[in-house]
Amino acid sequence: MQILSIPKYYDFWWDTAAPAERNDIVLKEQAVPTALFAKEKVPFYREHYKKFSSTDIQRISSFEEFVHIIPYITKEHLATNHPLAFLPEIPNFEIDPNRGRYWMFGTGGTTGKPVLVFHSMEDWRGMSITANRHIEFDFYHDEAIAGHFSFERGTAFFEGLESRRTPLVNARIVGAYNGDHITNNIYANMLHRLGSEFYWRPSAAPTVEDIYDSTQCFRANGLLAPPEGGNDRKGAFLRAILEQDARQKDSFWDLSHRFNPDFRFIFWSSMPISEELLSYLRTDLRLPYIKGHFGSTEVCPTASTCSHRMRDFHLVFGHSLVLLKSLEGKESVNPDELGYMLVSKIGATNSRGQNILPTGMIFLNYMTGDAARLTRATRCQCGRNTPVLYDIQRIEFSSGKSRHGCQVA
Numbered sequence: 001m002q003i004l005s006i007p008k009y010y011d012f013w014w015d016t017a018a019p020a021e022r023n024d025i026v027l028k029e030q031a032v033p034t035a036l037f038a039k040e041k042v043p044f045y046r047e048h049y050k051k052f053s054s055t056d057i058q059r060i061s062s063f064e065e066f067v068h069i070i071p072y073i074t075k076e077h078l079a080t081n082h083p084l085a086f087l088p089e090i091p092n093f094e095i096d097p098n099r100g101r102y103w104m105f106g107t108g109g110t111t112g113k114p115v116l117v118f119h120s121m122e123d124w125r126g127m128s129i130t131a132n133r134h135i136e137f138d139f140y141h142d143e144a145i146a147g148h149f150s151f152e153r154g155t156a157f158f159e160g161l162e163s164r165r166t167p168l169v170n171a172r173i174v175g176a177y178n179g180d181h182i183t184n185n186i187y188a189n190m191l192h193r194l195g196s197e198f199y200w201r202p203s204a205a206p207t208v209e210d211i212y213d214s215t216q217c218f219r220a221n222g223l224l225a226p227p228e229g230g231n232d233r234k235g236a237f238l239r240a241i242l243e244q245d246a247r248q249k250d251s252f253w254d255l256s257h258r259f260n261p262d263f264r265f266i267f268w269s270s271m272p273i274s275e276e277l278l279s280y281l282r283t284d285l286r287l288p289y290i291k292g293h294f295g296s297t298e299v300c301p302t303a304s305t306c307s308h309r310m311r312d313f314h315l316v317f318g319h320s321l322v323l324l325k326s327l328e329g330k331e332s333v334n335p336d337e338l339g340y341m342l343v344s345k346i347g348a349t350n351s352r353g354q355n356i357l358p359t360g361m362i363f364l365n366y367m368t369g370d371a372a373r374l375t376r377a378t379r380c381q382c383g384r385n386t387p388v389l390y391d392i393q394r395i396e397f398s399s400g401k402s403r404h405g406c407q408v409a
């Protein structure tokens, strides 16, 4: 397996590099090689990319061209092809011994047909290192957050690979997402890497009462929960858990930093949070660390919250790339213009800590069904120098599909 000549995913370079330099490396060392690899080694793409040559891919010199030349794929492509068609044909000896242990997730609903997504150990490792870096960055570089915590800085190791010590060492986090929801799985890896305990119930759909009891029982000082919403397919909602807590103020463990200084961490993922709930967490409960990740089952975290624009997300880069295409055609959009999100999985990490191409299912210019806007990359108050994803809108796949059809190369 080809070793990519790029910085390690835990390197803050990904957040602070000059945008032109970063774009160049992401395009030439990750996105283009993944597309070439897909055309050569992945059955679905071998067929799907028939209309253009490897040389056409090699000539791609900008993200705009990447959006234009590499056809986007949709959930419909996943639903109508066997999941194995998206896995690279590579010999077992090329990858680490955990190969074979795919993490498999069902996604479904929007097209009516559930689809399976497979991530490999290498993919998983790359994703969790990238996502952790965004948490580490907050404690190491963002004064608005770091000022609330004192902790011993330094390096820790998880499964032989480096990560940084943060206030999450020895934290006790309860996961309120449903057991089979990918958020619990990826967070289990992320939080363990950061030295935290993580309690969750595999293969169960926890109720609000379950979570509340677990929080008390483990004297948790953090929660990972979907913020709020109408259906319970994701798990027990944070808003409902906090309502339960507010009704039981005489309990011995309070989910408010104001009354229980040990309770400090709220994590959430996969959906935007409302201004109202965010304000309650910050002003009423005075929680010093609230962190959201944005992503998809297919590519996992692609962006995470900024402490200064807490409902918006900085792109994480590393294992993933997010580009936007216009709502009508296949051109990329200008900064701040609304477009469909195209996500790509363009990296993984082997057991020696080297960055490689993904070894699980490959997703390139995958249209998630979300629309959003992306700023130009400029230096943010949080210290990052990456584009910010904002105004995220869930657009039903069916309506998107009816507007511009299903592209077949």
Ligand SMILES: [Zn+2]
Pocket: 306, 307, 308, 309, 314, 380, 381, 382, 383, 384
């Ligand atoms: Zn920021």
